[in-house]
Amino acid sequence: AHQWRGVIREYAERLPVTESTEVITLGEGGTPLVHAPALSALVDGTVYLKVEGMNPTGSFKDRGMTMAITSAVAEGAKAVVCASTGNTSASAAAYATQAGLTCAVLVPAGKISMGKLSQAVAHGAELIQIDGNFDGCLDIARKLAENYPVFLVNSVNPSRIEGQKTAAFEVVDALGDAPDYHLLPVGNAGNITAYWKGYQEYAQPWKKPANSGNPAHDDAVELPAVATKTPILWGFQAAGAAPIVAGHPITEPETVATAIRIGNPASWEKAEAARDESGGVIEAVTDEEILAAHRWLSSKEGVFVEPASASGVAGLIKKHSAGAAPAGKTWVITVTGHGLKDPDWAINNPALQNENGEGAQPTQVPQDVETVAR
Numbered sequence: 001a002h003q004w005r006g007v008i009r010e011y012a013e014r015l016p017v018t019e020s021t022e023v024i025t026l027g028e029g030g031t032p033l034v035h036a037p038a039l040s041a042l043v044d045g046t047v048y049l050k051v052e053g054m055n056p057t058g059s060f061k062d063r064g065m066t067m068a069i070t071s072a073v074a075e076g077a078k079a080v081v082c083a084s085t086g087n088t089s090a091s092a093a094a095y096a097t098q099a100g101l102t103c104a105v106l107v108p109a110g111k112i113s114m115g116k117l118s119q120a121v122a123h124g125a126e127l128i129q130i131d132g133n134f135d136g137c138l139d140i141a142r143k144l145a146e147n148y149p150v151f152l153v154n155s156v157n158p159s160r161i162e163g164q165k166t167a168a169f170e171v172v173d174a175l176g177d178a179p180d181y182h183l184l185p186v187g188n189a190g191n192i193t194a195y196w197k198g199y200q201e202y203a204q205p206w207k208k209p210a211n212s213g214n215p216a217h218d219d220a221v222e223l224p225a226v227a228t229k230t231p232i233l234w235g236f237q238a239a240g241a242a243p244i245v246a247g248h249p250i251t252e253p254e255t256v257a258t259a260i261r262i263g264n265p266a267s268w269e270k271a272e273a274a275r276d277e278s279g280g281v282i283e284a285v286t287d288e289e290i291l292a293a294h295r296w297l298s299s300k301e302g303v304f305v306e307p308a309s310a311s312g313v314a315g316l317i318k319k320h321s322a323g324a325a326p327a328g329k330t331w332v333i334t335v336t337g338h339g340l341k342d343p344d345w346a347i348n349n350p351a352l353q354n355e356n357g358e359g360a361q362p363t364q365v366p367q368d369v370e371t372v373a374r
């Protein structure tokens with residue numbers, strides 16, 4: 001029987017590992033590419049959702065974290081640190097636990113969801129809440145890694161991008177070629193960077209770079225191109241936290257999509273390169289559009305995501321209303337994290353509120369079959 005072995009073992013020939021690498025994995029990747037009938041009908045094309053909430057800790061971060069923690073172990077690290085809006089901290093805490101490493105996570109006080117906080121606590125991470133936003137946390141995490149014996153596992157660490165590029169490989173492996181368009185949320189901009197790297201690598205013959213530490217292995221690896229093209233990338237930031245759209249850092253980013261509440265993305269230039277080289281765009285979607293897309297996914301497609309994860313879908317709906325989504329195309333939208341990460345938004349979504357501003361209310365009845373039936 002075949003069991004998916006996690007992204008490092010599945011794509012070893014395209015990642016900076018050798019046969020002797022000690023792999024830290026929770027079986028991440030291999031996530032479903034789910035056909036979205038309502039969105040497909042809307043745009044008169046074929047829309048798929050890459051459902052990254054199906055990863056072991058419930059977000060796409062696990063793809064990068066398996067690589068980052070594997071490199072930390074290879075380098076003999078004893079402790080890792082990250083700044084996070086929640087998902088990276090949950091992922092770092094889980095993978096560090098399996099590797100037997102100490103993990104410290106820096107999060108903006110009061111601005112991460114309970115689900116994500118619980119994960120970091122459950123896995124025994126040293127949870128430090130900072131009075132400030134994600135950008136301030138990342139600044140401190142970088143300085144800690146420079147001055148103390150701790151290994152940084154944010155996406156400024158190239159191994160994170162290497163792991164995350166495997167999502168693009170999976171899309172091409174599933175569809176037989178790259179889609180016409182790929183849409184995704186943009187926060188710290190690591191993921192759009194990673195997808196672009198993955199799509200580019202799959203569209204060319206591949207020779208593993210000679211720096212993987214094992215010359216014999218390097219020589220053995222030469223693979224033909226898998227895809228005939230690369231997709232156009234469309235990235236979407238939350239309107240209150242859209243520095244790339246504005247063209248300058250945002251000092252006080254605000255959005256209900258706390259995962260992407262980021263004012264100065266670390267991979268800013270790389271995201272712009274991905275946008276420009278792919279012929280794409282990076283635009284903003286409002287909180288209202290994000291929550292409407294969140295509701296669309298739950299109520300029309302059967303897919304439950306956290307608010308930030310709906311911003312790619314919000315982007316497609318917005319571009320479609322502006323007449324900018326051509327018919328007859330194949331679209332992939334990454335939905336980045338599971339709905340259970342931040343479930344309040346399902347109940348309190350404005351679309352479900354009654355005239356008193358209350359969220360979805362259960363119907364309460366006595367324990368009686370006829371009443372329940374009625």
Ligand code: F0G
Nearest residue numbers: 084085087088187188189190191336337
């Ligand atoms: N969606 C979710 C659910 C996220 O958690 C993040 C980032 C993004 C999208 C944006 O991805 O940063 O690569 O552009 N979360 C980070 C964290 C910042 O700390 O968990 P990005």
